[in-house]
Amino acid sequence: MARVVVDVMLKPEILDPQGQAVQRALPRLGFGGIADVRQGKRFELELEGPVDDAALAGVRELAETFLANTVIENFTVRVEESEGASA
Amino acid sequence: MTTRIGVVTFPGSLDDRDARRAVALAGGEPVALWHRDRDLHQVDAVVLPGGFSYGDYLRCGAIARFSPVMESVIGQARAGMPVLGICNGFQVLCESHLLPGALTRNDHLHFVCRDQRLRVENAATPWTRDYAAGEEITVPLKNGEGGYIADERTLDELESEGRVVFRYLGVNPNGSHRDIAGITNEAGNVVGLMPHPEHAVEPLTGPTTDGLGFFTSVLENYLVSNA
Numbered sequence: 001m002a003r004v005v006v007d008v009m010l011k012p013e014i015l016d017p018q019g020q021a022v023q024r025a026l027p028r029l030g031f032g033g034i035a036d037v038r039q040g041k042r043f044e045l046e047l048e049g050p051v052d053d054a055a056l057a058g059v060r061e062l063a064e065t066f067l068a069n070t071v072i073e074n075f076t077v078r079v080e081e082s083e084g085a086s087a
Numbered sequence: 088m089t090t091r092i093g094v095v096t097f098p099g100s101l102d103d104r105d106a107r108r109a110v111a112l113a114g115g116e117p118v119a120l121w122h123r124d125r126d127l128h129q130v131d132a133v134v135l136p137g138g139f140s141y142g143d144y145l146r147c148g149a150i151a152r153f154s155p156v157m158e159s160v161i162g163q164a165r166a167g168m169p170v171l172g173i174c175n176g177f178q179v180l181c182e183s184h185l186l187p188g189a190l191t192r193n194d195h196l197h198f199v200c201r202d203q204r205l206r207v208e209n210a211a212t213p214w215t216r217d218y219a220a221g222e223e224i225t226v227p228l229k230n231g232e233g234g235y236i237a238d239e240r241t242l243d244e245l246e247s248e249g250r251v252v253f254r255y256l257g258v259n260p261n262g263s264h265r266d267i268a269g270i271t272n273e274a275g276n277v278v279g280l281m282p283h284p285e286h287a288v289e290p291l292t293g294p295t296t297d298g299l300g301f302f303t304s305v306l307e308n309y310l311v312s313n314a
Contacts, residue, residue: 010191014236015262017196066153069146069182071189072236 002051003080004059008068009040043067044080051079089116090306093130095160095176097122097151101138102173102285109285110134113302122154132169132213132305133160135176137229137283147190147232148178157183169213169305170277174230177269177279185277186270187245188237193230194262202294203228203282204256205268209249212271214278216307217300224297226287228260233281235263235270245270253280 010016016038023037043063047055059077068075092110094117096103107117118130122140127133141150151157157179164170164185172180180186193199204225207218218224237245242264245251253269261281269280284298 014191015194015234017192017194017262021196066149067145069149069189071181071187072191 002047002049004045004047004051004056005078005080006043006045006059006063006067006075007040007078008043008063008073008075009038010072011074014072041067089114090132091116091118091128091130092302092305093118093120093127093133095120095122095133095135095156097138097140097154099139099142100136100175102136102283103138105283106134106136106173106285109288109298109302112288113299113306115302115306120156122151122156125155125159127156127159127163132171133163134285135160135170135172135179136285137174137176140175140179143175143232146178146182147175148180148182151175151179152182161185164272164277167274167276171214171301171305172277172279173283173285174233174281177281178232180277180279186272186279187241188235188270190232190281191234191236191262192232193234193260198229198231199233199260200227200229201260202226203260203268205253205282206256207252208254209252209271211249212252212275212278213305214301215252215304217304223256224287224300225295226282226284226298227294228282230261230281233261233263235261235267235281237264242267248273250275252278253282 019037019039063075092115094103094106110117178190181189207222210218210220250271252271255266255268259266271278284301287293287295287298
């Protein structure tokens with residue numbers, strides 16, 4: 001089975017209060033040197049068939065219409081190598 | 088014949104009963120609409136109520152927007168039917184692209200629950216015609232993701248076309264751009280706002296009865312347009 005990963009992030013100009021809250025907690029936890037944190041979402045889609053152009057076009061449409069709100073978010077689509085193939 | 092105002096119930100809607108009660112108190116006939124039913128049962132207007140439709144999973148309103156009932160609501164809204172989205176309903180309207188912009192997590196991250204002062208900026212919509220432009224009202228506000236955001240061009244467009252319908256007064260409770268509490272579409276028939284007029288219709292349970300005007304407005308609109 002092939003896995004396609006969709007990452008959704010708030011656009012850079014959109015305030016991310018959750019990411020800011022994470023970043024503010026870092027010094028208290030002893031993690032230094034981190035200038036900024038942005039929080040997003042990751043979707044792992046297991047495709048039933050092969051990952052061809054048509055399947056990827058379908059995933060992109062799904063991401064654009066449903067997984068991301070393109071008013072405030074950007075998304076990326078990438079194919080993840082299966083564990084068997086990379087071993 | 089009484090005017091029929093539909094109120095949609097999604098799984099996770101909370102304020103559908105209050106909205107139906109507000110319709111009845113205003114003199115309309117409330118009609119319960121179900122999220123899986125495409126049939127709008129000949130209603131004259133629709134209210135999308137507050138709550139956490141589909142658990143707010145993915146994004147607030149994102150899944151509700153694709154429900155069967157919304158196919159009909161979106162079609163009718165584009166044809167001119169008055170539609171009011173309150174809180175989660177406002178989020179559904181933005182996700183449906185019936186209204187521009189988006190609602191994001193409150194900038195301070197806390198859930199807000201307070202009586203909120205608002206200024207009615209546009210008293211020409213079917214949901215606000217019983218108010219005067221510039222009138223101040225107080226209704227409850229309760230949300231975690233109520234920050235209204237849009238790009239500068241969209242905000243300028245909303246301002247210049249008089250499509251900002253409500254603005255927060257006193258404090259900006261959630262980081263909304265330009266203190267925007269509610270907006271309308273280009274045609275003026277679709278209105279969305281974060282505060283809850285349906286919780287301010289009776290002296291016993293509300294801080295005021297300032298919210299009743301939403302529901303009397305839409306009834307009057309229907310009588311006028313059919314006179």
